[in-house]
Structures are given as structure tokens and as C-alpha cells.
Amino acid sequence: MFRVGDLPEPIAPEKLAKLAECETATIGHFLHSQFMDPQLGAVIPERRVAGTAVTVLVPPVDATIMHYAIGHARPGDFMVVDRAGDHRHACWGGVVEIAAHIAGVVGAVVDGAATDYEEIRRTGLPVWCRGPSPVTGKRLGISGAFCVPVSCGGVMVNPGDAILADESGVVVIRPDQIDWVVEEALRRQTAEPGIIARLRAGEKLHMITGAGAQVEAALKRV
Structure with a gap:
């Protein structure tokens, strides 16, 4: 079964630009929750990006919804991928990376594995994940969800939240928090x-x- 929600209202580019000036570790001095599991590491070091959360729930093995989601991504979106506990099958690799880059996606966090690290680094779209895996998801066409609330790295993420990520980690900022943060x-x-x-x-x-x-x-x- 597939569930597809509406794409969220994009966060204003000027707000995202200001957020991207902030270090996640600085925010960690005064905000104590909303940080994803530190095991989600940056594939490309020394990068900091901020974007509008567009969420994907990719069930174990079946990566069909990941391809669907990338096909609907917009410039400024930050893909947030809930793997439903699957840390073995990579749903993000070279082809998905290139498709997302062409769509204008600014970053992705995958609560699971990714593959094709060399191609990710060559393409340059920053990705955070739990590590590499050569075992990839399959297009089984069974289930998945797009633009629904998800859990990623132990944090609930709603479509339209702001995501800030750098080499220190990933933090979710609710839209009404952006200015004061x-x-x-x-x-x-x-x-x-x-x-x-x-x-x-x-x-x-x-x-x-x-x-x-x-x-x-x-x-x-x-």
C-alpha cells in the first residue's frame, strides 16, 4: 500500500540561507532535542546545507517510493528518508543522487545505508546516512509513503520542517522556530x-x- 501526501510549502530561500550560516553545534548549546542520531554521518565532509523537509518512508527492500519521491522533488528540498528500521538495503545510490541533484535537492538524510559513495562525492549533493552497503533496495511496487510524518534518526519530521545539516550532525527546526534559532x-x-x-x-x-x-x-x- 502506498500513501502520498501533498508537497509542503517551501521555506523562503532567504530564511534557509540565514539558517545555513548557523552551525549545528552552536544550536546544540541552547536546543537540546530535535537532533538526529549522531550515527547518521556525512558522506561528503565540510559541507553545511539547509532545506525544506520532504519526507519519504521507504520500507525494507522495496525502494519504489524513493524513485517516486525524487521524481517529485523541487529545488530547495531536503529529502528525509525513514527506512523503517532497515539498515542493510541502500535506497540511495549513484542514480538517485544524480536525479536528486538535477531536481535541485540540496541534501538528503537516510536513516539507513547508502551506496556508491564515490559517485555521491563526485556529484556533490550532500548525504547523511548510517554507512555504506552494497545491498540495494528493489523496485517491488508494494508499499511506501511520501510527504507524511516520519521518524528519522530518532526525531519526528513533518513535511515542511527545516533541516540543517553539517559535519557535526543533523537538526530539525520547526518553521516557527527558525527566526529565533x-x-x-x-x-x-x-x-x-x-x-x-x-x-x-x-x-x-x-x-x-x-x-x-x-x-x-x-x-x-x-
Whole structure:
């Protein structure tokens, strides 16, 4: 059985561009959930992208819906692939990578395996996954879902969410969170060079951050 929902409203390109200036690790200083399992690693290092989540539920073995989804992808989309627990069969490889790149997809996260790493790196569309596998999905035409809520890397993802991914990991940002997340992340990133300059000038980290005062206050309470 197949389920196909409506494509989500794309997030404004200017919002995605600002989000892509933020490091996932910076967001990790103030947001504690919505981060996918860190075992989902980047196939192409040193890349950071942000896009509109377009979701796919690819059941074990049957990769038919993956081809359907790529055929309906749009520029700016970020493919989020729920593999329903299958970590053996790769549903993303060289041909899917090229088709997605031609469609304007900005990135993909697969909660399972991918294949054809060399071709993925050569094509340049960033992919995050659990690792490589030479065993690929088959077009059995049995079941799958497109543009429905999915679970990827332990996080619920709805079509139309924002996805930010870099070498540190993948985070899901709800549309109503984007503005304040960007503001806070960029504020912290702007402040960081000043902290580094103070460290190089001889100040100690615990004095700059206040951790020293926190520990000393806690010791006095014992």
C-alpha cells in the first residue's frame, strides 16, 4: 500500500540561507532535542546545507517510493528518508543522487545505508546516512509513503520542517522556530572570536564562561 501526501510549502530561500550560516553545534548549546542520531554521518565532509523537509518512508527492500519521491522533488528540498528500521538495503545510490541533484535537492538524510559513495562525492549533493552497503533496495511496487510524518534518526519530521545539516550532525527546526534559532545561533557565533581572543591573551576558560564561579559556589554549599 502506498500513501502520498501533498508537497509542503517551501521555506523562503532567504530564511534557509540565514539558517545555513548557523552551525549545528552552536544550536546544540541552547536546543537540546530535535537532533538526529549522531550515527547518521556525512558522506561528503565540510559541507553545511539547509532545506525544506520532504519526507519519504521507504520500507525494507522495496525502494519504489524513493524513485517516486525524487521524481517529485523541487529545488530547495531536503529529502528525509525513514527506512523503517532497515539498515542493510541502500535506497540511495549513484542514480538517485544524480536525479536528486538535477531536481535541485540540496541534501538528503537516510536513516539507513547508502551506496556508491564515490559517485555521491563526485556529484556533490550532500548525504547523511548510517554507512555504506552494497545491498540495494528493489523496485517491488508494494508499499511506501511520501510527504507524511516520519521518524528519522530518532526525531519526528513533518513535511515542511527545516533541516540543517553539517559535519557535526543533523537538526530539525520547526518553521516557527527558525527566526529565533537563527538569531541566537548567530549571536553566539559572533561572540566566539572575542572569547578565543581572550583565551589567547591568557585568560582562563572557566573565568570567561563563569564555570569557575559556579563550581566554587557549589563547593561552598557542601
